Amino acid sequence: MFLVGFMGAGKSTVAQVVAAALQRPCVDLDSQIEAGSHRPVSQIFAEDGEEGFRDQESQALTMLEGQTPAVVACGGGVVLRTQNRALLKRLGTVVYLVVTAEEAVARVGDSATRPLLAGSAGSLAATSLLAAREGLYRSVADVVVDTVGRTSEQVAAQVISELDEVEA
Numbered sequence: 001m002f003l004v005g006f007m008g009a010g011k012s013t014v015a016q017v018v019a020a021a022l023q024r025p026c027v028d029l030d031s032q033i034e035a036g037s038h039r040p041v042s043q044i045f046a047e048d049g050e051e052g053f054r055d056q057e058s059q060a061l062t063m064l065e066g067q068t069p070a071v072v073a074c075g076g077g078v079v080l081r082t083q084n085r086a087l088l089k090r091l092g093t094v095v096y097l098v099v100t101a102e103e104a105v106a107r108v109g110d111s112a113t114r115p116l117l118a119g120s121a122g123s124l125a126a127t128s129l130l131a132a133r134e135g136l137y138r139s140v141a142d143v144v145v146d147t148v149g150r151t152s153e154q155v156a157a158q159v160i161s162e163l164d165e166v167e168a
Contacts, residue, residue, distance in 0.1 A: 001069075001163065002088050004137055005097035006130050007076040008104030010147050010155060014097060015073035017156035025070040029078065032060045041075075050077075058084055065091060079136040088140050093166055095159055096141035101126040103148050142166055 001018070003011040012028050019026035030041055033056045037044055044053045057075055061084055064072065069092070078084050088094050099107070105126050138144065143162040147155050 001092050001159075002072045002074055002094045003097055003159075004074050004079055004088070004094060004140060005076065005147075006099055006101075006104050006126070006133065006137075008107035009076075009097040009099040010107075010152050011073040011076075011097055013152040014147075014156050014159060015071045017152055018159050019071035021156065021160055022071065025068060027064065027070045027072045029057065029060050029072060030075045033057060033075075036060070054081060061087055076133070079133060079140055085136065085140050093142045093163060094140045095143045095145060095162070096137045097155065097159075098137075098144060098146045098148070100148055101130045104130070 001024075003015050003018075005011055012030075015026050015028065018024075033044070033053070034040055037056060039047070041053065044056065048056075054077065057078055058081055061074070061078065064070070065087070072092075074088070078088070143159070143166055145155055145158050145162060
């Protein structure tokens, strides 16, 4: 299962809750990239640019093929590449966690760790980025779950419930 959505949607947190409930491994794609490059995402963006980061993201996603079924929290931009969208659809059930730009900015707080929000009005940048990605998230989604105003436990419970219906 792959959780996709905008930054601040709760992908990493919800993935941990769902993985524990389903007794599956939890994989955070951004954490894997950071571990593999020995640098935080913000540093990768600064040194390699967004394209360099997206290359590493695609490689990390490809490496999941053939692995033990897991709950995977994907980075917010994983859907930007056609090859990644095709791979997500092929590898498993894709759950889109929906969040508004305003709530995303409120949740992520300091933009220093969010390179795509750094140096700009966070809410304005988030609104623009989310608008550009919304259709891509929906295009890969087997399940869509709204996260606005809900706890990670509530979202995880709905993800599990929806997953049961999709896999039935």
